[in-house]
Amino acid sequence: MTRIVVVGSINMDLVTQAPRFVGPGETILGERFLTVPGGKGANQAVAAARLGAEVALVGATGDDAFGQQLRQGLAAENVDLAHVAQLDDCASGTASITVAGGENQIIVVPAANARVTPAQVEQAQALIARADAVLVQMEIPLETVEATLRLGHRFGVPVILNPAPAQKLPAAWLQLARYVTPNQHELAILLGADPDEADSNRDFLVLMRRAPCPVVLTRGAEGAWYREQGEAIHQAGFDVAVVDSTGAGDTFNAALAVFLSEGLPTAVRKACAAAALSVGRLGAQGGMPSLHEVDRLLARQRD
Secondary structure, three states: OOEEEEEOOOEEEEEEEOOOOOOOOOOOOOOEEEEEEEOHHHHHHHHHHHOOOEEEEEEEEEOOHHHHHHHHHHHHOOEEEEEEEEEOOOOOEEEEEEEEOOEEEEEEEOHHHHHOOHHHHHHOHHHHHOOOEEEEOOOOOHHHHHHHHHHHHHHOOOEEEOOOOOOOOOHHHHOOOOEEOOEHHHHHHHOOOOHHHHOOOOHHHHHHHHOOOOEEEEOHHHOEEEEEOOEEEEEOOOOOOOOOOOOHHHHHHHHHHHHHHHOHHHHHHHHHHHHHHHOOOOOOOOOOOOHHHHHHHHHHHHO
């Protein structure tokens, strides 16, 4: 069984479905409200577990009602919580999400996620040392991201850095990652470039060549781009009806990690298929597919 360690955030998502996004000072009637587990770290952990991996999560929640629900949900998905701290003096993280027309707007309050420490990562080093891949995102302190990259590099374990929410990172950090998985705007920000440079269909390929580490760049419904032996390769997306795109990127990253041992082209193709399936249902974790569903979609594409 593939072993994945995820270092990242755990949130309760407060989701409102609306006919459209509101403007400043405007009030409209929503269509539906629900609370669903989220956070990029928890999302990627759940997605990897559903794809058949043995998953451990390093993170933190508050000792509150949301924290209890979040931990129960992760345990039900067979995610190892031995390295998830429960803080009695801090609230659990939340994300307020508005969904309209298949797109989303998100405001994240980190809370307990801001207290995921490098020491926690060090305490999980035995798990990291025997992992097949490590996933880390940027909804936790940057020093913890750096610690994860350095520890994975020390043990020769591939670390996939999902740089969201994006900010500029030192080239020395990026060189420690086996792969970085931004969208085109995140890549520009990550490299300290003008995000407008990534607007055209080809400028993002220039930015990919400038990165000091291998890049797997996500393009939503268009699929993904990556470089293999110096050549830019496009993996097309899958044509699906979009209900909610929340969590699609997390599903992509989890699948990339789970299938990485099969080679990058196969891993990217399966990651695009998993991400496509994830947008067909509401909620970040609600739409994350099983391994059987991914295999079935790929089989239909071959027919």
